[in-house]
Amino acid sequence: MPYKETFDNQRDELSLFRSRAFIAGLFVFLALLGIIIRLTILQINHYDHYTALSKENYQKHIPIPPVRGQIYDRNGILLADNHIEYVLEVTKDKVLDLDDELIRVNKLIPMSPQSIKKFRQKLRVNSRFLPVVLRPGLTDKEIATFAVHQSRFPGFKINVRMERRYPLAEVAGHLIGYVGRIDKRDLKNIDKKEYNGSTHIGKSGIEKFYETRLHGKSGFKTVEVDAHGKPQVVLKQKSPIAGEDLFLSIDLKLQLKAEELLQARDSNGAVVAIDPRNGEVLAMASVPMYDPNLFVNGISYKNYNRLRNNPSRPLYNRALQGTYPPGSTIKPMAALAGLDERTVTTGRSVFGRGFFQIPGVRHRYRCWKKRGHGHVSLQRGIFQSCDVYFYDLAYRMGIKKFSKSLARFGFGSKTGIDLPHERSGIMPSSEWKKKRFNQNWYPGDTVNIGIGQGYWTVTPLQLAHAVGTVAMKGMRMRPRVLRAVRSSRNLPAELIPHEQLPTIAVRNTRYWDEVIRAMVHVVHGPGGTARRSGAGAKYRFGGKTGTAQVFSVAQNKSYNASRLAKKLHDHSLFVAFAPPENPIIALAIIVENAGGGSKVAAPLARKLLDAFFLKPDPKKEAEEKAAAEAEALKIKQALDKKAARKLKKSRKSKKRRKKRRKKKRKVKRNG
């Protein structure tokens, strides 16, 4: 029965299909349920994770670097500021044909072949996505010319950058320091978040010490970007807080004078002047000097080597890093220690035969005056700088007491001035010698220490501080360079509080008067070693000469400068304070290898004090300030002129060379 078969078959087929369709439907349902489970995991369980990822995708934080604070002297004369510079930058990734475009850009903005060569080197080293400066210092005209043709140069862009500038160039260069590009070593010490947008950081001097104040607080901008990194809208913005302006305690006029005086001598040296009442540093000069502007955008290898290999070491700040034997300059302090320790009295005198011998030892410790001073009291010991008196004093006092007593003036330890890289010098003691040389202390060592020789070394800063302490009769103020801070141009500057160090207490304050009297005698009294420097002064001051031996002269010979290499000549030192009754300035001067203290350093001190005291009228402060400003401007102009002349010279020589070449060619052709 074919019909029935087909019919049955059809019915079976239908039910087969039905069941298969049901199973298929069930399968579809389960599969889609699986997808929903997956979606639930994504959208509920991992919602936070993916939301964060999505935000990370489209939100970019662009740091906005703060403007660096400026640096002024105590009278508001600018020492460091930020200069707006326009630069032409190239992002390699966006450039189509670099060679062709460089040639075309060169027609709009002339560049030297060397600078292009340098640029290519930089380009090779840098990431292709980061802009590289092709040409710094664009003029307004060049900016305008390029802007017109901007569309023809994808990847080329004019950018503004703030550049640190030191308008006075090397003036107070050691003190102010400089900024430089942030390097790997800096990255270890800074909060990277704060420096995201910054390129420079203080590397030395005030710039380094007060980096946090000067830098300010970085701001940021959160922008929405698309997948190609193109910013769409600003979502959030926090403005940066500019760095604080610093007012240093430096008196630029005095600083300039100090530098001028040292440079005029054509020797290396340092001057530190402090206001002993509060520790403010009025001047801090170190010669030779260098121009901190060289470091701002990375010093060239050639320039750096020149500074580095200079035997005079211009990079190093002699005022706080140079350690010298103090020589006789410490005799007033030694005398005070002697009085306080009852080793000497004002009345007792010592007979100076021209040399000192330790009982039972043949070695002669010679006085600078071969004939000897005869009977020497404490007063004479100081104002005539009798070595024998102080050999005797130190010998009888013993190194333990001597060292301990003089350490109270701050010798052998850092003053804690607000500048980096200060050195502590050495206040020798028997423990120190044991540690340093693993040798015992000999009485002979003590004798040398008595006149500021031997192992004893000090920095000019320590010396100035110690003299200031004498002037203030034991009151010690921590030396400071920062005087006031201004957080905004609209706000008044706030003074930084002064810091007092432990006062030197003596048994009888009369001792101070005794020492001060002797120091005044040095410059104003008959027989004073620096009387020539004190003659005719319209103000009174106290001082002490010092001549520090670099080279020890053999027992049977005498010092003869003309036979010694300049490097081995004596250092010339002088310390001073003024006025004696009511001191407002204390200073220390050292001129390296210049000879005796009274011949070189003392006259310098006189000139410096003249510059400090002989003001036209205290009421005409404003006028004086203007004058100082004009002076600064002149210096700047002079420097600019110098630079201009240099440029001209180089151009001229180029032209000459070109002409010569042309001539040669002509000659060749003619030949």
Next chain:
Amino acid sequence: MDRSVGFFSTVFRLLSRLDLVLLTALLILLSLGALTLYSASGQNIVMMNRHLVHLAIAAVLMLLTSQISSTLLNRISIWVYLVGVILLVLVILQGTMGKGAQRWLEFGSLRFQPSEIMKLAVPMMVASYFSNKILPPSFKDIIVATALVAIPMLLIVKQPDLGTALLVGSAGFFVIYFAGIAWKWLFAVFISALIAAPLLFFYGMHDYQRQRVLTLLDPTLDPLGAGYHIIQSTIAIGSGGVYGKGWANGDQSRLDFLPERHTDFIFAVFGEEFGLLGNILLLTIYLFIIWRGLQLSIKGQDTFARLLGGSLSMTFFVYLFVNTGMVSGILPVVGVPLPLVSYGGTSMITLMTAFGLLMGMRKRKNGYGSMLR
């Protein structure tokens, strides 16, 4: 009687072949799709206009194909299939003649993808083959049917177009499944597929295909290359949360982080903007359409109608599953669009035609028969 019928009556006859329930579901899906596309295209009016043109063409084709009776379709199946295979061979030849991998033929200005025809032609052919056999099929019939599926499928793999090959293959497979292949055979096929998979992976795949599988297992292997798609689409969906970021407000798609967001990855845009709730709604609509498709196949005019209808419904599901699985990161990236939502005329037309055929082949107790018999 026929002659007295006017224009409106003709239109009514045409429309009456459509299934209102399925049509409504499709319309809801299409509107949701258009809405999503508007956002995904970045509110591109030109693209929307083209999408509407595609829709119009597809709707007309659906209306026309709904008039074809199962008998007529059964008769022409073999010819469609043969023409399709010949065109596929032509594509391959054209490729070997120096134009490199290519998926289409050009007739003047008209570009034409023969593999697209095979999505319909293969199930038609296999259903046609089974239509005069006793079911469940014999072993010999299954072998023949498999061959009928395998030939065009391999030709498409050769192009290479893995996505289409997968869809064509599954269309053929579902016919065999609905014909009633014994479960043990299905199981055997499943096992051998498991064994074949690694072999296929190492010997039968192009590098880029292998890469896709590898990056699926760990998208971070290649975060800016092949993994980028998956990473960005999972970020889009995941950051959508339960309620979504709101229409036209998806950060991932709006800011161009999501690649191919108006075509294959449009599901990620939907998930980002409408959240889990939107996803559940969308998948429910799809589920309903597939369910209705299967229901209509049961009502098919004959065996051919049932087999073809069932296969087309399930192919629609494969589209959906492969796409959503890929976008949500559980299947490899295979070029399969989200059916009826992704931008693209070809798949839209094929799918709507398939639904037209499905509706047209069902039995109706009362009412008009098919116009094309």
